[in-house]
Amino acid sequence: MRHILDGRQFTRDWLEGTLFPNTAELQLTHPGQLPQTLAGKRLFYLFYEPSTRTRVSFEMAAIMLGATVHGIDSQEEQVRAERLEDRVQVLNAYPFDFLLVRYHQEGGAARAAAVSNVPVINAGDGVGQHPTQALLDVYTLWRELGRIDGLRIALVGDLSYQRSTNSLAYVLALFSRLKLYLVSPQLLGMRDEVRDYLAHSGAQIEHVRDLRAIAHDVDVVYLTRAHSERLQHAQRFEDETGSYALDADVLRSLPPDARVLHPLPRGPELPAAMDNDPRIACFRQAANGLYVRMALLSLLAAERDSSLSRVTER
Ligand code: CP
8 A cells, every 4th residue: 555556456355444434434524523634744746637526636635634735737748848757756855745646648657656755646647547536436336335246337438548447447356246338339448458357356247339228237337438539439430329328218227226427527428417317426426536535545644654653663
């Protein structure tokens, strides 16, 4: 847990025994009575891509638990101006306690972690991973449905270039008896290594080209942005029946206790006109992110303090 980089680094025991209960407790606590577990800590964010949810929820999580927050919203062109590794080493010297990094290329957070002497949190690295999004996604399933084992989940859209679904698949692999419908154009199917990891965990996997065909048989629809150039391009190569959006037919077919999740921001795949349907959980999901990130920062800080005090004792 020194850094948060990859959906494969978590264990089921840690999720169910530590992260979920800590998050739920924070969520029940009055904001004015939150424990100041991050008092005196400093979070720095370094973002090479825009963000609303990840950046602001981490920022608020840190502030509400007593930390101070500083950061840079960088532009991709600044990559040429200074190496990521140099920036991280400079930031280590100032000194901050956590670095939250969103990078536009896969592997950016791992590069930062390789030279950082404080925890680096991957806030999304290009088409690689978004591990804290996956944590809030599975927490939302646990909170909304009371279980994750045995769920039938449709992952929908461009699954080749989606860091959220990559990390979510890795975290879901910790659970049992899952049925995963991978609903994407053939050209944008889930990466082999991610799909194989899921399959190796025992999950049952089925490839589907039309969400309407399986909507009646799912507990969860996890939508991703459908208006990317890639998805439109891929759809031109398949028959007209492929569908990767929530429409009236899908909504009618969904079981009454199903849930629709979306990491946001959304596109036309999740029409705002359907937001009143209580099965659509994307805003509750985004709200959960604040508390999941509070719990995560507290746990990282406690672990770091205890390892530093062990070093001092020696
Ligand atoms: N879900 C997500 O990562 O949103 P942001 O891009 O706003 O952080």
